[in-house]
Amino acid sequence: MEEKQAVQKSFEEMSSNYEEVIDKELTLFWGWTYQNFLSELVKHTQIDSNQKILDIATGTSFIPCKLMENGTPGVKITGLDFTEAMLRKGQRKIAAAGYSSDINLVCADAMAIPYADQSFDVVVSGLASHHMDIPVMLSEMKRVLKPDGLLSLIDVGTSPIWEKGVFRFFARVIAFLFFLFRENATRAWAEANTVDNLRTPEGWLKELTQAGFRNVQITKLKSKYRWIPEPLSIQSYLQEE
Helix, strand or coil, X not given: CCHHHHHHHHHHHHHHHHHHHHHHHHHHHCCCCHHHHHHHHHHCCCCCCCCEEEEECCCCCHHHHHHHXXXXXXXXXXXXXXXXXXXXXXXXXXXXXXXXXXXXXXXXXXXXXXXXXXXXXXXXXXXXHHHCCHHHHHHHHHHHEEEEEEEEEEECCCCHHHHCHHHXXXXXXXXXXXXXXXXXXXXXXXXXXXXXXXXXXXXXXXXXXXXXXXXXXXXXXXXXXXXXXXXXXXXXXXXXX
């Protein structure tokens, strides 16, 4: 199965209980709840009045709803995801919270964002970049950001030792077996393929600098176990040309 199809099918299957599943996994690996984990992203994301925000891989729209709770006037948020079932659940959450006029959802691929250049002031993404081709993702984020725009994301990190060939192979095997027995073959295939997309803090700094971002701030969040790499919170601004 192609990696993109595996990811899409996996999230379709998880859509009914996605937040519960991820909550258990984050608690197991890092000692974080799903809501507290994504709240770290919101806490580190500077939002100003009348800004347009794009949430990449919005899922069930937790991040847009959480950003709206800050009450910053004039903010408009677009949530993008390529899994229709997740978006349907997110739409119900948005309606229940009374944010239908401020949050718009679109079903699309983050590798080909369907918006014009310089459309957004802020681009955010939570727990999603490890499912993407990092250089392509950053290129698209850069394209739709306005000059001096903010990129803010939070996701799985890695360490230098896990980037070495033999350790990377074992990481793939471990990920596949873990999710095979805990979930199913589709999820196992999707998660095993993410290993190549993980980056160390140094790797993220290099990728972001090469993509044209500046003032990169990378924060290691606390992990439950020392042998599991810390999750990373990353904020960076687009270099004005």
